[in-house]
Amino acid sequence: MTTDTTTEWTSGPTAEHQWEQQLHSHDRRVTKQRLAVLAAVARSPHATAEAVTDVVRAELANITLQSVYVVLADLTGLGMLRRIEPPNSAARYETRTGDNHHHAICTGCGRIEDVDCAVGHAPCLTPGLDAGATIGRIVIADVLYQGTCSDCAAKAGLVEAPAPAPASH
Amino acid sequence: MTTDTTTEWTSGPTAEHQWEQQLHSHDRRVTKQRLAVLAAVARSPHATAEAVTDVVRAELANITLQSVYVVLADLTGLGMLRRIEPPNSAARYETRTGDNHHHAICTGCGRIEDVDCAVGHAPCLTPGLDAGATIGRIVIADVLYQGTCSDCAAKAGLVEAPAPAPASH
DNA sequence: CCACTTATTCTGAGTAATTCACAATAAGCA
């Protein structure tokens, strides 16, 4: 669905080689399925397992959804993929790991965008946990912003009154 | 299961009266089921629909899980409850709404705690969305901290090596 | 207090996302 032709990916053949090395270093075998899943996630970030499967099938027509699930789960456990779980949606995957970036989701159309951390790099990692909190050692801080994207805002503005004013009350 | 006898809840009979009024003002009928669900969520925050059902059944033995789901969804839509979706877990509910507090979840035992907003009140609502972001108008910012609670840290410290040396940065 | 309207609940079945068990395949190594 992109107007770009070739160099759309976040990563090219170089990345594939890196993936092979990473798989090896984690004592995983390098299979065409795993490489294809990684390439698919890299090319279409925030895709669901099913969407990833569709993309992969362009290359490996016979891969099963179950295998994709297994691969996604394993690679996520390895840290090669990151899994995000938006509300009212299946889990989604991306290759951007390590940096602690967050996500903004449009409540209208479900579109998801990456958002670099608000205050700079890792402000979220040391919140006001002092007062009687037993959960220390924060490792991850996932921030999920919810809002309306420009498309949906425009659509809402054209189709209906600015404020739906649902409940009269 | 609490050692307390009566005044354990976050809210007493006063809250019940408020709930009745809120239900009325939203053109909802005041049923014992709805009040019981509200009381259950107030008494055990971050409970799943199933857990809420168990609590409610102490009072209303015949309530069905489906009804609890309907009530939870409706009250969440009304803003009387807030729904959170931790990773690898069913949705959870709480009566604390309106304030934008966040949550810390222990990756060891799944325990969830409330966390007041890090930078004060609403820092998360205006992140660095400037650069080419199409999702403006941020309405909600859910922050989910993941870490290890003291119990699990102690347990891990006794059973295995102290620090698994987490991600660097 | 009674009848009536309709939201709410209950009964029972259905769906989506994900996982499990086990047989078939193929990656890595001797």
Add this chain to the structure above:
DNA sequence: TGCTTATTGTGAATTACTCAGAATAAGTGG
């Protein structure tokens, strides 16, 4: 080249949740 075992494929199961329709009861007017 052949062997070992991780990985994939096949098929079924599970979890969390939703939907359709009948039964119940909250709120309202008489």
